[in-house]
Amino acid sequence: MSQPDSEIKFAYWVPNVSGGLVVSNIEQRTDWSYDYNVRLAQAAEESGFEYALTQIRFTAGYNAENQHESVSFSHGILAKTERLKVIAAILPGPWKPALAAKQLATIDHLTNGRIAINVVSGWFRGEFDAIGEEWPEHDQRYARSEEFIRSLKGVWTQDNFSFDGKYYQFKDYTLSPKPLQKPHIEIFQGGSSRAARDMASRVSDWYFTNGNTPEELKKQIDDIREKAKANGHSVKVGVNAFVIARDTEEEAQAVLQEIIDKANAEAVNAFGDATREAGAATAEGEGNWAKSTFEDLVQYNDGFRTNLIGTPLQIAERIVELKRVGVDLILSGFLHFIEEVEYFGENVLPLVRELETQQQRVPAKSA
Numbered sequence: 440m441s442q443p444d445s446e447i448k449f450a451y452w453v454p455n456v457s458g459g460l461v462v463s464n465i466e467q468r469t470d471w472s473y474d475y476n477v478r479l480a481q482a483a484e485e486s487g488f489e490y491a492l493t494q495i496r497f498t499a500g501y502n503a504e505n506q507h508e509s510v511s512f513s514h515g516i517l518a519k520t521e522r523l524k525v526i527a528a529i530l531p532g533p534w535k536p537a538l539a540a541k542q543l544a545t546i547d548h549l550t551n552g553r554i555a556i557n558v559v560s561g562w563f564r565g566e567f568d569a570i571g572e573e574w575p576e577h578d579q580r581y582a583r584s585e586e587f588i589r590s591l592k593g594v595w596t597q598d599n600f601s602f603d604g605k606y607y608q609f610k611d612y613t614l615s616p617k618p619l620q621k622p623h624i625e626i627f628q629g630g631s632s633r634a635a636r637d638m639a640s641r642v643s644d645w646y647f648t649n650g651n652t653p654e655e656l657k658k659q660i661d662d663i664r665e666k667a668k669a670n671g672h673s674v675k676v677g678v679n680a681f682v683i684a685r686d687t688e689e690e691a692q693a694v695l696q697e698i699i700d701k702a703n704a705e706a707v708n709a710f711g712d713a714t715r716e717a718g719a720a721t722a723e724g725e726g727n728w729a730k731s732t733f734e735d736l737v738q739y740n741d742g743f744r745t746n747l748i749g750t751p752l753q754i755a756e757r758i759v760e761l762k763r764v765g766v767d768l769i770l771s772g773f774l775h776f777i778e779e780v781e782y783f784g785e786n787v788l789p790l791v792r793e794l795e796t797q798q799q800r801v802p803a804k805s806a
């Protein structure tokens with residue numbers, strides 16, 4: 440059963456690529472195998488997680504030597520779970536919208552309406568070059584992704600769908616059967632650049648962003664929601680966080696310190712170079728990792744910056760603070776996935792629900 444909309448939701452990163460979620464030589468009791476991922480998914484749905492997000496990568500880079508493909512892996516996880524929704528990452532370019540729409544509609548039927556999609560616009564040119572895909576410049580990649588999303592929505596919701604875009608064309612196409620989920624399969628997207636936000640404010644159901652402080656997140660969220668409102672659209676927001684929950688704050692901080700002390704500097708710097716190249720390509724010369732330091736980059740999507748590091752109570756309070764600035768979902772990563780997902784479900788999540796209920800009882804102050 441899905442959670443009420445008044446409750447903040449939880450997702451976790453599926454470790455379908457090797458190397459864990461931090462670029463560090465610290466021990467990570469996390470595995471990229473199918474067997475481990477099935478056990479993790481089952482533990483996560485038991486623990487109160489509503490979504491799991493798979494990653495799409497075609498090549499190795501900074502630690503991720505092996506990568507399972509996201510759509511087939513998502514289906515594999517869905518087959519072994521009952522309630523969890525799995526978000527499959529898809530890159531326009533390698534995927535065409537007709538195939539993606541058909542493939543996801545079938546998975547939706549096979550899994551009782553539990554597939555979702557993360558449209559990834561691509562940031563790593565080396566990967567596209569390696570697989571012989573063309574590499575449109577940054578804002579063109581988003582223009583293509585927007586057409587991709589409009590095509591998916593059209594195919595999933597209309598009969599005799601026609602579309603005449605720059606990148607994609609449909610002529611009187613009727614997909615049958617349509618997905619079970621109505622109005623359509625949920626569409627997520629990531630990114631922080633102007634182009635990414637503008638796309639979210641027009642077409643995406645969910646916008647994922649990198650980890651950050653509540654103040655910085657509020658600026659992004661207000662900006663997107665204001666733009667979305669002007670477009671007659673509404674968009675929910677998920678934020679990345681690397682969670683280190685321990686019985687004491689000292690223990691949690693010591694784990695963070697060890698991750699950073701044992702960082703694989705060569706791999707982190709290679710990632711930093713790739714992100715700077717990606718950032719320089721955005722129209723405003725910034726992008727997802729514009730303000731990331733070396734320490735931030737040890738976690739791919741700035742997950743330490745969200746600061747869900749400490750005791751269960753400290754973390755629960757910070758999560759409720761994130762909710763207050765407009766965050767709808769926490770996308771979490773962990774060092775030792777299965778055991779920490781279970782700890783989170785037992786110790787942090789009940790506190791979040793308690794704080795949420797307390798807040799609802801307090802009448803809002805008049806301005």
Ligand SMILES: Cc1cc2nc3c(=O)[nH]c(=O)nc-3n(C[C@H](O)[C@H](O)[C@H](O)COP(=O)(O)O)c2cc1C
Nearest residue numbers: 494495528559560561562629630631632647726727
């Ligand atoms: C939560 C999240 C998940 C992402 N997943 C992937 C992924 O699986 N594969 C990938 O190549 N890029 C992934 N990205 C990258 C984005 O799609 C986008 O290309 C990147 O954030 C750069 O955006 P920007 O330069 O427009 O801000 C993800 C980003 C976020 C925030």
